Amino acid sequence: MVLALSLAACPVQAQNAPFSWLSPETTSILDKIYDGGDTQAAIDAAQRLQQENPQQPLGYVLEAEAAWWNIWGSAAEYKYGMTMARHRGVLAADRHYLELAAKISALAETQIKNQETAEMLFFNGMGYAFAARLYGLRGENRNTARAGVRARDNFARAIVLDPDFADAYLGLGLYNYYVDTLSGIARMLRFMMGIPGGSKAEGIHQLKIAIAEGILTPVAARFYLALNLHNYDHQYKAALEILLPLLQKYPGNPVFQLAAGDLYAKLGQHEMAVACYRAAAEIPVRDSECAKHLHKLAEVSLAAISSTGPR
Secondary structure, three states, X not given: OOOOOOOOOOOOOOOOHHHOOOOHHHHHHHHHHHHOOOHHHHXXXXXXXXXXXXXXXXXXXXXXXXXXXXXXXHXXXXXXXXXXXXXXXXXXXXXXXXXXXXXXXXXXXXXXXXXXXHHXXXXXXXXXXXXXXXXXXXXXXXXXXXXXXXXXXXXXXXXXXXXXXXXXXXHXXXXXXXXXXXXXXXXXXXXXHOOOOOOHHHHHHHHHHHHHHOOOOHHHHHHHHHHHHHHOOOOHHHHHHHXXXXXXXXXOOHHHHHHHHHHHHHOOOHHHHHHHXXXXXXXXXOOHHHHHHHHHHHHHHHHHHHHHOOO
């Protein structure tokens, strides 16, 4: 996954200029997404927001984000002692998701032509980033790279216009982190395509800015930073410390429970791992395909840890 981006829930604060126009409904929709059990309710609410504000990208961003968690949950696999969405084939349902991503960028670009703002550059970047993460999951490396670079350029420009626009650091942070973890072959492809380089250390720093100061992105920054520290850096304790606030706020999210269980298992905390896996197995999820897959992953995780026993 070259670039994986998503939005996250955080109370909307009227004094923060770029997002001062957001309504309380935005936070409610985000909470529905990250509560984990009923993304369809979030999608329905996001579509109502689209009808109320058809020229604003936000409603489409929220719908795409809710849809992404269903995609992620359905594509995830338990491998190397962790659950993660690594690869998935092309499905018919992808079309609507990619149409949402294109709509987000199109709406933002229309407004940028009239007036370039950090807010619309951020949304434009999110549209390309949403497309990049699906292309990455499908193994379409060139499409992922092209969309990822366009996302990066918009996020970087947003920071130039407003250095305090913390949400844009999520996109920059993930770009810098992932580009610095590419394999040798992928690095050669990056060089041949003229793709800008990145620094993992800088990416981690930027993700921490999004966690501490972002309005829309702290949950996403936490989740992906924890996932990356686990998968790429094997920093299990640090990853768990970053992830736990999500588990405390959204205990009904099976993805967060599985992620925590994996980290407890790597740290040898058998009972805590089992508790998380069992919680994930019992959480009701409205999307039937996603529910079936996540519950199966919980069973596989429990079987794996049971075979090793307490450490």
